Amino acid sequence: xxxxxxxxxxxxxxxxxxxxxxxxxxxxxxxxxxxxxxxxxxxxxxxxxxxxxxxxxxxxxxxxxxxxxxxxxxxxxxxxxxxxxxxxxxxxxxxxxxxxxxxxxxxxxxxxxxxxxxxxxxxxxxxxxxxxxxxxxxxxxxxxxxxxxxxxxxxxxxxxxxxxxxxxxxxxxxxxxxxxxxxxxxxxxxxxxxxxxxxxxxxxxxxxxxxxxxxxxxxxxxxxxxxxxxxxxxxxxxxxxxxxxxxxxxxxxxxxxxxxxxxxxxxxxxxxxxxxxxxxxxxxxxxxxxxxxxxxxxxxxxxxxxxxxxxxxxxxxxxxxxxxxxxxxxxxxxxxxxxxxxxxxxxxxxxxxxxxxxxxxxxxxxxxxxxxxxxxxxxxxxxxxxxxxxxxxxxxxxxxxx
Numbered sequence: 001x002x003x004x005x006x007x008x009x010x011x012x013x014x015x016x017x018x019x020x021x022x023x024x025x026x027x028x029x030x031x032x033x034x035x036x037x038x039x040x041x042x043x044x045x046x047x048x049x050x051x052x053x054x055x056x057x058x059x060x061x062x063x064x065x066x067x068x069x070x071x072x073x074x075x076x077x078x079x080x081x082x083x084x085x086x087x088x089x090x091x092x093x094x095x096x097x098x099x100x101x102x103x104x105x106x107x108x109x110x111x112x113x114x115x116x117x118x119x120x121x122x123x124x125x126x127x128x129x130x131x132x133x134x135x136x137x138x139x140x141x142x143x144x145x146x147x148x149x150x151x152x153x154x155x156x157x158x159x160x161x162x163x164x165x166x167x168x169x170x171x172x173x174x175x176x177x178x179x180x181x182x183x184x185x186x187x188x189x190x191x192x193x194x195x196x197x198x199x200x201x202x203x204x205x206x207x208x209x210x211x212x213x214x215x216x217x218x219x220x221x222x223x224x225x226x227x228x229x230x231x232x233x234x235x236x237x238x239x240x241x242x243x244x245x246x247x248x249x250x251x252x253x254x255x256x257x258x259x260x261x262x263x264x265x266x267x268x269x270x271x272x273x274x275x276x277x278x279x280x281x282x283x284x285x286x287x288x289x290x291x292x293x294x295x296x297x298x299x300x301x302x303x304x305x306x307x308x309x310x311x312x313x314x315x316x317x318x319x320x321x322x323x324x325x326x327x328x329x330x331x332x333x334x335x336x337x338x339x340x341x342x343x344x345x346x347x348x349x350x351x352x353x354x355x356x357x358x359x360x361x362x363x364x365x366x367x368x369x370x371x372x373x374x375x376x377x378x379x380x381x382x383x384x385x386x387x388x389x390x391x392x393x394x395x396x397x398x399x400x401x402x
Contacts, residue, residue, distance in 0.1 A: 026073070056091055216240050233250055374393045
């Protein structure tokens, strides 16, 4: 029986052989299970259709990378094989890392960009302004993607009155570009929207390639409906960004852009409404304060406070008038009595009551006031207080008597 080996011895033999014969290897594969460690090192796997190998890139090497590694990227790495004895696993310790084929893809995209730019598809004078108040927003994207959910959430929150038409399309793969272009053309043919959002969430350069296909770029440039390109995250880009009327860094930002006027106007309306409401409330409160003294009860009190002094003055004036009238009547009555007494004192009847009589010369018809007023033989009428006496004058004596 051959000599036996311990596990450690066998593992050490494998390590030595692998590290000796694979001290420098270049491997290409798809990045998966990417998990940055708190130490700053990056642990990940490279895989293809038939196999997978673990890999690590230490912090000091990561600093030289010009991109951020993400799951799904096609990478080309150079390094050495290493065996981790405690687990009996091997992995690649990466010294360098680059996007596999990214140079070819970028070159192809740059060439296509120059060609389309020369045709004038990216000219600024072709750009259309977004409508201030779109009634309908069309979204060309995956019906199950997070990008669509973000757009729906933001439009629902910022401009709930906008109608949304979803134009479903795959957003990666060979079949994506023809469908995206067809959806843009259908939206224009049937006038389905006032503005279109064309895009998807983030992804690798390869994932975003459908939005750089000529058919999609031309459909965006020829669209009569204004187009907002919202492909990937802020650092991502596609050729349809240059042809679109406006580029948004993310699908969420695109939703905010198409609803911006709605949001601003609604905010202004709310501010104006609040201002009007506050002004009306202030005026109503001021009116209530001004009207408070004019309540029925208070008006009655105020009326009485105004009327009562005048009623008192009126009563005083009435009493003064009545007293004055009474005094005047009393004075007049007294004067009347005095005048009556004077008249009565001078009345012939009062004199006659004392025994005097009125003598009239029948011949002359005059009163006989002295002896000269009658002649002997004249008939005299003597009128005492009661009755009449007739006499004939025999002799006359006194003043002017004849």
